[in-house]
Amino acid sequence: MSDGASSPETTTEIEEDPHEGGFRAHTAITTERGGPRYGEFSEQVRALMDNVRYACPPPEVADELIEQLAAINEKLDATRIDEWHSPSGTRIDLPARGNITLPPFEVTDVNDDGVFATVTFRDFHLGGNKAAHGGHVAVAFDDLGGYASAVAIQGVCRTAYLTVQYRSITPLNTPLQAHTWADRVDGRKVFTKGAIYDGDRLCAEMDALFIKLNPGQQ
């Protein structure tokens, strides 16, 4: 019986490999990977993460949950495939492209002014006293800033630095307005800015440098 701790050895490698340095040779965009219920599956996982953040199971419930979670992990472990073919991060029809490690966001517009999205930090993202953890705010900025940079320079970028100014509390379970944009492009460097608002109130600002990867660059 699996202990639920998946290892790379258990990940199925698919022969055709689009990896050419960086993240992937071509941006994988799909609405089909993982099947029609992948969104519901992701949402159940997010609900699990939210519940676990606040859970205090009595011992008999913990016993039962451990058994059920071990069975779920064993089942999931058997479905693992490699990074390049996994649905997570490619499902543009789902919040945060189906990547449950990101705070769920929905991109509402991409235009010459940058990327506009609605992001909702959930119970899982709690820092303290109903506010989002600063690290999760940075995660949202990294992904949405990387998106704006990629659009501006038409290529895959990696983050060289990213700073966040936390201007006021970022609330949980509230749809927030996020905006990221390329402020200046200089060769391979994209100086990128961002902001997250709760209505009119500025929650946080980002100042980051993303660098376009050279062909084949890791």
Ligand SMILES: CCCCCCCCCC(=O)SCCNC(=O)CCNC(=O)[C@H](O)C(C)(C)COP(=O)(O)OP(=O)(O)OC[C@H]1O[C@@H](n2cnc3c(N)ncnc32)[C@H](O)[C@@H]1OP(=O)(O)O
């Ligand atoms: C559509 C889907 C969108 C999805 C978006 C997802 C975004 C997620 C992004 C990430 O999270 S990436 C993961 C976190 N980042 C990393 O792990 C990066 C680790 N660092 C590196 O790999 C390299 O340092 C890096 C690729 C960033 C740069 O190395 P390079 O060898 O390609 O560039 P180089 O060091 O020659 O620097 C190029 C220019 O940038 C400048 N530079 C590099 N790092 C800098 C820095 N930290 N601060 C200021 N300037 C910097 C450098 O001085 C130089 O300036 P000049 O061209 O003017 O000479």
